[in-house]
Structures are given as structure tokens and as C-alpha cells.
Amino acid sequence: MEEQVLAERCRQGDNIARKELYEHYAGRMFSVCLRYITDREVAQDLLHDGFLKIFDSFDKFTWRGEGSLRAWMERVMVNTVLQYLRKNDVMNQATALENVPQVYEEPDVSSIDVIPQKVLMRFINELPTGYRTVFNLYVFEEKSHKEIAQLLGINEKSSASQLVRAKAALATKIREWMKNNA
Template sequence: MSEEELAFRCKREDMNARRVLYERYGGALMAICLRYTGDRDTAEDVLHDGFLHIFESIKQFTYQGSGSLKAWLSRVMVNEALGFLRKRNAQVQQEVLLDEIPDVPDTDDNSLDKIPQAVLMQMIRELPEGYRTVFNLYVFEDKSHKEISSILGITERTSSSQFYRAKSLLIKKINEYRKKESQ
């Protein structure tokens, strides 16, 4: 079933099409939820709520060519995850003690190729919630600090600071991983 036909049938509340939509895109959408929430149980809750929202609002989706359905589903899921984080009212307020932030240079891109993607994604999930949220928006959603500040209701400076701290903590985790792997 084509993406366009799948969207059309979901708009008509076809249960088989909804099942196909879930099976086809559920994994990718779960990955988005995990990136934002940091743990599987919470991600599953957000995914569930996100699919409810998708099925309620799919009538507003307009097919715009190959990939447009997945892009729309991803936007809905990112918004669902951000809404969940706002409700928990814990985002971006967390502070990490300054001595926990290493003063190390950025790692070169080639060294990241040696770290399995699953390990790197786990490191991102382990970041404090506020840092993880800003990091995800900046890196994966390609948002500017100005856009992030608007989305999260924080200043651009706070967004930039949170991103720097997230990146610093990731560098520390990467260096610890490399040290452990080389032993």
C-alpha cells in the first residue's frame, strides 16, 4: 500500500490501514520518543498518546509527495514528546554541578564512527532531561537556539548553555566509553 493510499485510508478510519501505519512507522516514532524521554516505559506512553493524536488529527494531513507522511508523523510525535516534557515541568531546570562538566576538546568525527549507534543513543538518553531535550531539538530536529527558546519557553542563552552542557557531558561519556573499551 502506497504512503498516499495509507494516509487516505487512515483518514477514512480504516482499522487495517491504522494497523499498517503503526507497523510501518511505529519503530521510527518510538526512536523519537526514546530520544526525548530517555526511558522505554515513558517512551511507550508517549508513543501511545502520540498515535491517538495522529489518528484524531490525520484528517488535517495533506499528502505532498513521497516521505511527507513520515515527516508529518515525526512532527506530531516530537510535539507529543515535548508536550509530555512540559507537563512534567522538569525540563531545562536541572543543573549539573560544574565539576561534572569536563573541560575537554571536542572529539573528532572519526572517533564517533567506532562507537555503536545504540551505545551513542543510550548516552543521549542518559543526559539530564533538559539537556537531552535541547540536544535533540538542535541536533536531530535541526532547530536553531532561537526556535528552541520559542518552543520551550526559555531564553536563547539558556538553550545555548543547555546544548553546551549536553555536548560536554556526551564528550565525557564518550571518553569514558573509549577508555573502558581500550582496557
């Protein structure tokens, strides 16, 4: 079924269309949840919560061309996860990584291209929740530190600091991987 028709049928409460929407997008939306939440059961719960919000708020969706439905659903899913993180005060429980320098040398882009995407995603998932959340919002959702601060209820400096620490930790992991796998 075409994306626009599917969206319109979901807006009308068509359960067959909702089932098709879920089956078509659940895997991708689960990946979005897993970018922020490492516990698969919690991510699964948030996936279902996110789909309930999607189904309840189709009146807020505006078709803007191919891909706009998926992009809107991803925003709803990210907001569902962020709401969970705020409710559980995860940002204030951030554990500091020992020996993470404030200044670091970014790995060469060509060397990063050699590392399998699955390995890079594992490195991101291994970051403490606060670092991972800020990193994901900045890199994948393309949010500014001001937007991140508003979304997470933290100040901009905290967002910038957590991003630097996340990048430094990732740079260290990448260098280690390159040394062991080159």
C-alpha cells in the same frame, strides 16, 4: 500499501489502514519517544497518545512525496513528547551535571565513527532531561535555539547553555569510552 494511499485511507477513518500505519511505524515512533524520555513505560504511553493525535489530525497532513508521512508523524510525536515535558515542568527541574566544563574539546569525528551507534544513543539517554531534550531538538530535529526556546518555554541563552553542557558531557563520555575500548 503505498504511503500516499495509506495516508488517504487513514484520513477517511479506515481502521484497517490505521492498524497498518501503526504496525509499520510504531517501532520508529517509539524510538523518537525514547530519544526524549528514558522511562520506557512513559515513552509507550506517549507513543499511544501520539498515534491518537495522528489519527485525529490527518486532515492537517499534506502529501509532499515519499517520506512526508513519516516526517509529519515524527513531528507530531516530538510535539506530543515536548507537551508532556512542558506539562511536567521537566525543563525547570534540570539537574546540573557536576564538573561539566563550559568549554571542551570536541572528539575527532573519525574516532566517533568507531563507537557503535547504540553506545552513542546510550550516552545521549544518560544526559539529564533538559540537556537531552535540547540536544535532540538541535541535532536530530535541526531546530534553532530560538525555535527550541519557543517549544520548551525557556530563553535562547538557556537553550544554548544546555546544548554546550550536553556536548561537553558527551565529549567526556566519548573520551572515556575511547580510552577504555581503543
